[in-house]
Amino acid sequence: MISWIGDSIVSPSGFTSAENYEAAKARRSAIAPHAGDGLAEPYHAAVINKEALAAAFEQRCGSPAGLTPLEQAAILSVAQATEGTGINPASPKVLFVFSSTKGNIHLLDAEADSYDRNKLYLWHTASLIARRFGNPNEPVVVSNACISGACAQIAAMRMIEAGRYEWAVVTGADMASRFVVSGFQSLKALADGQCRPFDANRAGLNLGEAAATIIYGKAKGKAESAKSISLRAGSIRNDANHISGPSRTAEGAFLALNDILKHADKKDIAFVCSHGTATPYNDRMETIALQRAGLDRIPTNSLKGSFGHTLGAAGTLESIISKWALTEGLALGTCGFEEPAQDCALPVAAHNIASGGSCFVKMLSGFGGSNAALLFAKSEED
Amino acid sequence: MLTIKKYSYISPQHAYPLPPHLKAAMAGGIDMGKLYRSLAIDYPKFFKMDTLSKLGFLAAELLTAGEEKGEAEAMNDRSVVCFNKSASLEADIAYSKTIQKENFFPSPSLFVYTLPSIVTGEIAIRHKLRGETSFYVSPEWNAELLVDTVRQIFAAGASQSVIAAWIECEPDSFEAFMMLIGNYAEGLPLSAENANELISDFRIHNIF
Incomplete structure (x- = not known):
């Protein structure tokens, strides 16, 4: 942490x-x-x-x-x-x-x-x-x-x-x-x-x-951490499936989520900021990963409609935006999302919604079959 | 205790370890296509790979030859971490030649290899590894960084074993030094000194 x-x-x-x-x-x-x-x-x-x-x-x-x-x-x-x-x-x-x-x-x-x-x-x-x-x-x-x-x-x-x-x-x-x-x-x-x-x-x-x-x-001591946010856990996992397409069973993304969920109670998770590139394959794969990990009732968003896919900057940029949203008690809406897709049965946040949870999850996936998940949390006193 | 259980090495001059019957065939120098064929592997995707991925693929074959197969659980928690100096520059230059303004035919099959981490994915696919795959870039071989990184992967708790490698391709040369690291009863203790000694044996002392 x-x-x-x-x-x-x-x-x-x-x-x-x-x-x-x-x-x-x-x-x-x-x-x-x-x-x-x-x-x-x-x-x-x-x-x-x-x-x-x-x-x-x-x-x-x-x-x-x-x-x-x-x-x-x-x-x-x-x-x-x-x-x-x-x-x-x-x-x-x-x-x-x-x-x-x-x-x-x-x-x-x-x-x-x-x-x-x-x-x-x-x-x-x-x-x-x-x-x-x-x-x-x-x-x-x-x-x-x-x-x-x-x-x-x-x-x-x-x-x-x-x-x-x-x-x-x-x-x-x-x-x-x-x-x-x-x-x-x-x-x-x-x-x-x-x-x-x-x-x-x-x-x-x-x-x-x-x-x-x-x-x-x-990591700060309890006394000084009243308003701070921590990176509590992170995991990287490979699909071992294909170099330029995601796994049909979302193997790596699921395993990465599974790893970080050992450090959180699901009820504390305010939202999941997905990779959400808007390619047909990626978004369906992430849906499967979230379903398998039991996170498919938590609001999910994607920031790609606002910023595009910023490649090597996506992990830090989208963590920052999500951290600001968590601090304000919001799950941000998804720019570009209008009509729910049948193959993405997730509570996708269309508009900003108030959210009381103390944690958020950031997901990313990439070529080479790579997947990552990060868990951010407000300090315990908050 | 973490140990370096096995290691492999490939350069234009040498490949290690080679089965005895291949040593004479490779004595004239290492051609990756020839090495692939001599290992009698059936994996046609090899020929679609860029040089970096071919090199990593072959080093991993030499590293894991003779290893017990079928331990699916253990493979789920084996990680691959690679380091080099030039990232995917050779593949980048090859792709950039397909987007010259006068001759613009961008090749998707070349473009997908313009990420250095693809080699870690190729190794993961071949050996069905669902651990962590990571690629780091540093100006030169750095045993301290490699050993620190590997120790931290184990400390994170999700990996049973780690394949760690320096894997570099330049226009006129290539080098792969790959180690299998884990909590094994055999092998050399994991340390920067031991990793430095092993690569020096190949680079300087020519021990094969």
Whole structure:
């Protein structure tokens, strides 16, 4: 168990956690049509305005020269998340953990001699972020497909619990490059318009861009934890079924849920924030996992309709939004969900609903048959 | 006590452990297709894999050869954790060649391999492992990080055994060093020193 200390989201919905939470709460979507320059077809995605990002970066962190948009967004989110926490990111007791599926992969589109080739390596991006804050430790870098952002939080929890570090700065970041968009187009996985998680008419996902940082620390003593939220448990499990399609029996997702439920009473769970990509297969698979785990009477939502699928940032971004919702006593509605799907018999939250539970569950699934589940809880006195 | 029960290694020069009858056949260097065929495995999906997945697949075959099959419960709780420097860069470059602006035919079968963690999924599928699968990136082989990570996977309580590997592909080279770790009565005690010594035996001392 580790304690939540701070957070920040940089996405097209806003450059702070508060703006992003308000957007999700209002079921506003940042997903918009894009021309698809250099692609076969146009596409819908949640894309950060890069000029606005550079301006926000300049105001908070100095010149963005030489930094890619991904690096700017990640650094900005770390700077904002650490602010006011009293934690010195330059301390050797702080570990930086970085989660990304594709990092600066957009550089492969550029002329080979026009950029520093090291920028193609995820460890280089992670080091650049950590060095920027004067941190002396080698960052931990997770690249575990779409569950990376959950794995990064689990890695932070384990390192802190093992006594290696006192605090962790966990950042997830990914961009909707031509590389990634063309790949998802070639897999026929993208929705024609806005995605519709768990909806009868769901027909694919939208990609999204974001950097999202959470600061964690050692579990607090009871006296100081009155209002804090903890990451209480996390589990990663493989389907052992197919590299690009989920298990029909939701094997890995079910096992991951089963692992974390050993640490919670189901009646305390306020809501489940699903992966909810809005592909036909994913949402049905998650329904089966929740049914098998006995969580199919608890409100479920998906945030993909607001932010798109932010890949390596999804785990941290959606945990932050859900943490804010738990704190406010809400289960957020699902942007894009209108008509319940027959194959997703779940109490999907269409609109924001008041919710008194003290815990929430975050689910993620990804290529390679990987699945993750996280359990977050308010401290016991709340 | 956690021990390194077995280990395997593959580089362009060597593969370990090889059954005696294959040693002469592989003496001229390691070609992954040739190694696959010599192991007499029937797994046609091998030929669809990218280099990183082929390498991990073969290292896992060498690692688990002769292991008792049929312990379904134990396999449900076996994890796979891999580390490397370049993530899936080789597959990334191969895919990016299919999206050149003048010659735009994006290949879905190449795209799915542009995630390093796919190799952990391929190993999980082949051996029916439903434990944790994770992929970490670091600038070089880091025995301390690997051993820390493996110990923490066991401490989390859901794993009976862990396959842990350094698995790197570069345009002109490749290397896989894979270990089977668990609470076994046999093997070397799990430590960064022992892991360093084992990989050095292969890399420097050429012990096969």
